[in-house]
Amino acid sequence: MSGQRIIVIGGVAAGMSAASQAKRRQPSAEVVVFERGTRISYGACGMPYNIEDPSRDIEDLVVLTPDQALKRDIELRLRHDVVALDTERRVVTVRNLEAETELEEPYDALVIATGAHAIHLPLPGFDLPGIFHLRNLDHGRLIKSQIAEHSPSKAIVLGAGYVSMEMCNVLTELGLKVQILKNRPRILRGWSEETVAVVVDELNRHGVEIHTGMNITGAEAGTDGNVTALTTDQGPYPTDFILQAVGVQPNVNLAVEAGLRIGETGAIWVDQYQQTSAEGVWAAGDCAEAYHRILRRNVWIPLGTTANKHGRIAGANAIGAGQQFAGVVGTTGFKFFDLEVARSGLGLEQARTEGFEPVWVTIKQQSRAHAYPGASPIQVTLIADGPTGIFLGGEIVGREGAAMRANVLATALASHMTVADLQGLDLIYSPPFAPVWDPVLVAANQLIKKVGRTV
């Protein structure tokens, strides 16, 4: 029996996972990947750490080369842009960006893995040299060569999410004086005040300034054409390097034009099998929604690990495996300077918005038993639904052991544990790893006193 023809649109994390999974499960399948760019399967999340080390090539981040993909018998068409999708006839229209030709390609099953793109602020001067995004390898390469060739001394980071925090660290390490500029007063939207306070301390401790409350109006260049200042309604901020990291948006144009259902989040709606509203079409990764296990509906949280899982499931289901995505619980985190910052589940505001009656605690504890050298403070925030005691989410921040402890929260959330369940966990104790009461248990011991009544 000859296999099906499976077309995958997009060759990064979700797309290549889907292609590989389909081919592994059905070697007779013809698997074709159309990728608009020149590279496949790279670890975009690793870009800040690569930029920090001028001796490393940005190409180090490529996980799978085209040659390796071909060895898996996956047909790769780089610089091919899928410009139209007809789900009735099961064909896509593909534009060869080199030859400038267009062809129709038929499929039995289609996986859309078109990813997301960085938001460009539509401001005068924002196309100047010296103003960057950080979303794909070309962005990373441009930043590296700018730093190598122009040795900028003052950077402005727009936005205050994970990538911004990581890049504040990287740019500081590379010798730049860094400022974060934001119109709104809060950084790390959706995180607790307690976690944000620790993050702000860490930024300050490393000389990163945070300026908020202005409206950004544009950017100005000097005689060499490179940016020299960010302009705002409160005057100019001199700079020779600007990173726009104000968020991303899903690439859904193709799906919209093909009439696929778009979710309330703005990303492509999928069911728990990653199938879109069209028969024979799956979506995976940053362009697609993901099922949220606590909220029991779709959300859009674009992350590399979810993209890989989505891709694997979409690829399996494209050849009829019928696999279900277990869903996300909102586990995310980052490291910057000496701090690990991690969370899982709902934040306080989100819990309220979703109709819970949250109670919460924040505790500080040492990361190890006092007998073992090298302990450092770790701060745990836990949130529960007051009336039911259901654990809703938590944040952990500290110099060590913070991120891995968020996995305990993620695992507890996956099985809808109560605070009492959390309190009863048999977590590891040994002086090098934890105090006799793990910080998560200390927080649970406190939170349980608030459960059963709302605040």
Add this chain to the structure above:
Amino acid sequence: MSGQRIIVIGGVAAGMSAASQAKRRQPSAEVVVFERGTRISYGACGMPYNIEDPSRDIEDLVVLTPDQALKRDIELRLRHDVVALDTERRVVTVRNLEAETELEEPYDALVIATGAHAIHLPLPGFDLPGIFHLRNLDHGRLIKSQIAEHSPSKAIVLGAGYVSMEMCNVLTELGLKVQILKNRPRILRGWSEETVAVVVDELNRHGVEIHTGMNITGAEAGTDGNVTALTTDQGPYPTDFILQAVGVQPNVNLAVEAGLRIGETGAIWVDQYQQTSAEGVWAAGDCAEAYHRILRRNVWIPLGTTANKHGRIAGANAIGAGQQFAGVVGTTGFKFFDLEVARSGLGLEQARTEGFEPVWVTIKQQSRAHAYPGASPIQVTLIADGPTGIFLGGEIVGREGAAMRANVLATALASHMTVADLQGLDLIYSPPFAPVWDPVLVAANQLIKKVGRTV
């Protein structure tokens, strides 16, 4: 209303937790702690790390001093040995070891927290100077002064459990040449061959020799009275320092003589409220059994963290709180040299003995995304029941992130997850913390292929 009179036997982890909890919940209660030794509430698990640093006093490990306990209004009687218990009359007979007098003391509620003791091999010469245990602070002090004053050069460690591994590291760091001697060929009983192989590599890499297969017959002294050799049926092993770390036994004499039920494990039987078979008598810590959540019956796994939890529950229940111990799942671990070694749940042999039909995998993976420097291999072994897919336990060993990942297993075991549940976890991904597929997920992805059929 005046409170009850609560007597606690034993003033270390479980005992002081019980006393503090009872007093906190019922300030009017009269709480009396009888402790045979001269110290309370010390972190015995920290002794190896204290011994490693000659500049630190062993007293650094005391968590709560008698003065601090008195401030909590807990009545402390050090050097008082409880020699008899009459559960009908609710009195204990207490011997003052200083005054050599005996008194009867009445109680409303009694908490037995008599701990465990190191097993002494009954061999000729095993009372010689230079032969040590490591169970209480006096043992630790003796070892420190022996090393400081006699500068031993060759150590033999008897036994091959956690304390042995930790002490192999410590003694090597202090400049001793270390040998492990065992009659049986396996070290780390109950752990997988795969984990043991990594541990043995680490011992070898640091020059620790492992000798097995001999019967130990005794020890010999030199002219100065200090040990000079361990004797075996295969000849003598010259040494000037021997650590006996062949295991511990619960201190149950008092309970046996009082007619309390002793469990099949040899420790004091308790229900999930930590109550013994006698009305008004609770037991906590290393002298007591603990409920096991997977096996759904009592086990005896003496650990500091369990002792603290037991104590808290026994203390609360002594004043009528009716708290239930959630149980253990067998989470343990240790660090030695550069290796973290951790587990949770059942081992393979244990799973078989308990009537499961285990399937298992062992995988090796990097601890971080390749984009982030400093990754090291991490080995994960997962075990499940073949027919049902229920996750039974796992072991993790590596240079970083191993111990904290065992907490994911512990949390999964607490809610009786299947391998599919484990595979669906939304664990954290960021290059400094984990690869895009966390090692635990990689192992689950492999193990799921074996579930549904037994091997």
